[in-house]
Amino acid sequence: MIVTTKELFEIAYGKFAIGAYNINNLEQCMGLFQGCLDSQAPFIIQISKGARSYTHKAMLEYLIRASEEVFPEAIFAVHLDHGDEETCYDCIESGFYSSVMIDASHEDFDNNIAATHRVVEAAHAKGISVEAELGQLGGVEEHVSVDEADAKLTDPAQAKEFIERSGCDCLACAIGTSHGAFKFSGTQGLHFDVLEEIQRQVPGFPLVMHGSSSVPQEEVARINAAGGELAGAKGVDAEQFKRASELGVTKINIDTDGRLVWTRVHREFFKEQPEQFDLRKPGTIFMGEYAKFIAAKNEYLGSAGTLSMVRETLAK
Ligand code: G3H
Ligand code: 13P
Ligand code: ZN
Numbered sequence: 056m057i058v059t060t061k062e063l064f065e066i067a068y069g070k071f072a073i074g075a076y077n078i079n080n081l082e083q084c085m086g087l088f089q090g091c092l093d094s095q096a097p098f099i100i101q102i103s104k105g106a107r108s109y110t111h112k113a114m115l116e117y118l119i120r121a122s123e124e125v126f127p128e129a130i131f132a133v134h135l136d137h138g139d140e141e142t143c144y145d146c147i148e149s150g151f152y153s154s155v156m157i158d159a160s161h162e163d164f165d166n167n168i169a170a171t172h173r174v175v176e177a178a179h180a181k182g183i184s185v186e187a188e189l190g191q192l193g194g195v196e197e198h199v200s201v202d203e204a205d206a207k208l209t210d211p212a213q214a215k216e217f218i219e220r221s222g223c224d225c226l227a228c229a230i231g232t233s234h235g236a237f238k239f240s241g242t243q244g245l246h247f248d249v250l251e252e253i254q255r256q257v258p259g260f261p262l263v264m265h266g267s268s269s270v271p272q273e274e275v276a277r278i279n280a281a282g283g284e285l286a287g288a289k290g291v292d293a294e295q296f297k298r299a300s301e302l303g304v305t306k307i308n309i310d311t312d313g314r315l316v317w318t319r320v321h322r323e324f325f326k327e328q329p330e331q332f333d334l335r336k337p338g339t340i341f342m343g344e345y346a347k348f349i350a351a352k353n354e355y356l357g358s359a360g361t362l363s364m365v366r367e368t369l370a371k
Contacts, residue, residue, distance in 0.1 A: 057123065058369060060132040060154035061184045061224060063097055064261040064305045066368050071357030072300040075099040075263075076349065077136060077310035079106045083317075084118050086342045088126040090349025096358040097365045098129075098349075099153075099306060101136040116151050130365055134186070136308070143174045147183055154178075156227070160188035164213065171221035179222070186306075189217050190229030192266050211252035218257055225261040225306065228253055232266035236275075236288040236311050245295055247302065254303040261305035268311035269293045274319055281322035293355040300357060307356055316348050317341055 063073050074091075078084050078100055091098045102115050119133060132153035135146045139158070146152040155178060159170035171187040178185045190209030209228040218226060231246045232238060253262065270290030278285055296307060324337040331337075353359040 056127075056130050057119075057153060058097075058130055058132055059182070059184065060099060060134060060186075060306075062369060063099070063130075063132055063365070064225065066097075066365055067300075067305050067358070067361075068259065068261055069301060069303065071361065072264075072296055072304055072307045073097060073099055073358055074349070074353055074356050075101050075134060075136075075306050075308045076313065077101045077103060077106065077308075078115065078118075079109050081118060082338050082341050083313060083345060084115075084122055086345025087349055088122050088129050089342065090346035091131070091353065092126055092128060092362075093346060094350035094353040094359040095362040096350075096353035096356070096360070097131060097362060098353070098358070099132045099134050101134045101308065101310070103136040103310075104138060104142050106136075107142070112145075116149070128362070130362060130369070136310075138174075140170055140174060143185075144177055147174075147178050147181055150181070152183060154184040154186060154224070156186040156188070157223075158188050158227075160191050160227075160229075164217070168217060168221045171217075171223050175222040175224075184224035185222075186225045186227055186263055187217070187221055187223035188227035188229075188265075189214060192229045192233050208246060208249055209253060211249060211256050214253050215256045218260060225263055226253075226257075227263040227265050230264065232264060232291055234266045234311070236268070236270050236285060236290070236315065238266065238268075238270065238291065239289050245291065245299065247298065250299065250302045250304070258303075260303065262303045263306040263308065264299055264304045265308045267291050267296070267307045268309050268315075270311065270315065274312075274315045277319045278315065278322055281319070281326045283318060283322055293352065296355045297357060309352060312348065312352070313345060316345050320344050 135155040137158045143155045157174040159167040175185045191207045268290045270288050275288045320341045
């Protein structure tokens with residue numbers, strides 16, 4: 056069942072975080088639904104601009120519609136990840152998305168507010184909610200690349216004004232994470248002091264943590280042992296999700312970890328069986344491994360085991 060992102064946030068705020076997982080293809084879609092049902096968790100499917108153009112934007116939409124039939128118990132929202140204005144309007148028009156993210160965080164404060172406000176007006180007219188970003192994460196996104204030196208933590212003093220003037224429904228905050236597999240070069244970590252102050256400024260307002268992959272070291276070691284070159288890859292300690300959710304982080308974005316599962320499965324499969332060329336064999340292994348990965352992640356997020364409570368609350 057597709058629900059609104061807002062409904063999920065109202066249920067989860069302060070108690071647990073909803074996993075927001077990116078998908079690009081059938082195998083990720085199957086593994087994601089299976090893993091969320093195995094762990095009895097609601098979830099958010101994220102589609103990036105790059106994912107929409109990987110094949111055709113309609114492909115992922117119909118894949119998700121089909122998944123709804125194949126997994127009728129699933130409760131989830133569909134979200135545009137890191138949209139520019141044009142992509143946001145396209146998704147709003149489509150009537151399929153529960154929420155969109157306008158990422159104008161590379162603009163200055165006033166222009167970020169102005170772009171977010173335009174998207175909010177269009178989205179709210181159709182009952183769709185809007186995520187905006189204040190501050191800048193490091194790392195690489197599809198349309199923006201941010202050097203670590205240019206990454207800026209969210210200024211808590213600006214959060215309230217930004218939310219009031221833009222009208223956004225949730226806020227992605229930069230609190231020390233970055234996108235991709237190389238998050239922390241030294242001893243850096245999450246800035247809970249910044250997060251605490253943001254929550255103090257905007258109590259009850261749902262916050263979003265991007266760049267939250269854990270980059271499991273065992274996964275990295277297996278990839279490297281099978282021919283990969285990911286030395287030094289490092290991520291966020293998933294044990295910290297609970298504290299973040301108590302401080303208002305209601306949506307936690309995870310993409311890179313899923314790519315690592317895919318890479319490990321395929322590298323190991325073809326290394327061990329170089330005579331193979333049937334794509335369904337590693338594809339089947341990947342779907343099972345991805346489902347296991349998702350179920351484990353939902354335990355850390357606290358969303359595992361909440362599905363029947365979420366269903367009952369939505370029915371009231
Ligand atoms: O934050 C970016 C997400 O990991 C999506 O990546 O734009 O390459 O699909 P992508
Ligand atoms: P990761 O690169 O840590 O998986 O972050 C994903 C993300 O923030 C998607 O918006
Ligand atoms: Zn992101």
